[in-house]
Amino acid sequence: MSIQVKFFASLREEIGISETKVDTATTAGDVWDLTTNNAERPLNVLVAVNLEYAQYDSQVNDGDEVAFFPPVTGG
Amino acid sequence: MSTHILAYPFDPFHSITEHQQQSALDKKFGATASFIGSMRDFNDDADVSGMVLEHYPEMTQNYLDKLEQQARQKWGLLDVLIIHRVGKINPANPIVLIACWSAHRRAALDACSWLIEELKHNAPFWKKETHHDGERWVEKNTDGF
Numbered sequence: 001m002s003i004q005v006k007f008f009a010s011l012r013e014e015i016g017i018s019e020t021k022v023d024t025a026t027t028a029g030d031v032w033d034l035t036t037n038n039a040e041r042p043l044n045v046l047v048a049v050n051l052e053y054a055q056y057d058s059q060v061n062d063g064d065e066v067a068f069f070p071p072v073t074g075g
Numbered sequence: 076m077s078t079h080i081l082a083y084p085f086d087p088f089h090s091i092t093e094h095q096q097q098s099a100l101d102k103k104f105g106a107t108a109s110f111i112g113s114m115r116d117f118n119d120d121a122d123v124s125g126m127v128l129e130h131y132p133e134m135t136q137n138y139l140d141k142l143e144q145q146a147r148q149k150w151g152l153l154d155v156l157i158i159h160r161v162g163k164i165n166p167a168n169p170i171v172l173i174a175c176w177s178a179h180r181r182a183a184l185d186a187c188s189w190l191i192e193e194l195k196h197n198a199p200f201w202k203k204e205t206h207h208d209g210e211r212w213v214e215k216n217t218d219g220f
Contacts, residue, residue, distance in 0.1 A: 009129055009201035010212040046199075051134040053197070067131060073213040074128070074159065074200025075112050075171050075191060 001025075001062045005035050008069035011045060029056035031066045044071055077155055078139040080130065082162040087111045087172040094156045100176055104153050108183035109174040110191045116166035118213065123204045126164045131199040135159075138198050146175065146190050150182040157190065159200065195219070 005020045012018050015036055025031045028047050032039075047054045048067040060066055077094065091109060116123055143155045154176040164170060173190045177183040195216050202213040 006131070008131055008199065009203070048131070048134055048199075051131075051137050067134070069131065069199060070201065070212070071215050072195075072197060072199050073202045073216050074130070074198045075195035075216065 003031060003060055003062070004065040005031055006065065006067040007035075008067065010070050011068055015039070025060050027056065028054055028058045028060055028066050031060060032056065032068060045069070046071065078136065078143055078157040078159075080132070080135060080139070080159050080161055082160075084168055085158060085160070085172075087158065087169045090156065090158055090172055091174050094154070094174065095176070098154045098176070100153055103178060104176040106177050106180040106183040107174060108177075108180070108187040109172065110187050111169055112171040112191070113169050114164050114166050118204060121206055123166065123206060125166070125205040127203045127205075128161045128164060128170070129201045129203065130159075130161050134199050139194070142190055142193055142198075146186045149189075150175070150177060150186040152177050152182060152186055155186070155190075157194075159194070159198070161200070 001024050003022050003025055005022060007015055007017050020035055022031055022034045028049055032041055041056055046069050047056055049058050049060060050064055114126055139157050146152060146155055152175050156174040158172040160170050173187050175183040175186045203210055204213060
């Protein structure tokens, strides 16, 4: 199993990771725990699975891409 | 699709004209509504001398394409153009352009307003501002009203 993980913007700087992979996870929350050494899950962090908004409890599968990022500020 | 994410400056007025000339609009459009968002040189009462716009490339493109399709279907638009900058931006530079073409004004106006609000609330872009004492991430967009 291989899941691609990405962090963006201020969250990338705080965690110090841009991209990484995890070998085993059931939910996006598992991915967060594994890649952040079980850091507290911030309430305002947004989660995406395969380029679509998701939740910490969203299921993940082999080959998925999971991303975490702060509130968006475009436009 | 007429959504573009650009890493270089653009002239939104030229983009509207060029798109309208090249589009298959024929002579059926009676209304063009547009929104242009530009960079202010202040935010939260602080002077801002520059900005870097980061994005999540694949998700951003997907999201903007989806917005365009939703707006076309909901308002029966004849055409839509969305352009958004990324990278280094200076004060007064355009950041975003949304233009909608329709037969009558209400559809174009309503779709344009809906598109910019959806984009600002959900499209994965992030602004990092440069101030006289350093850089800081913008934590949230202003209400804008």
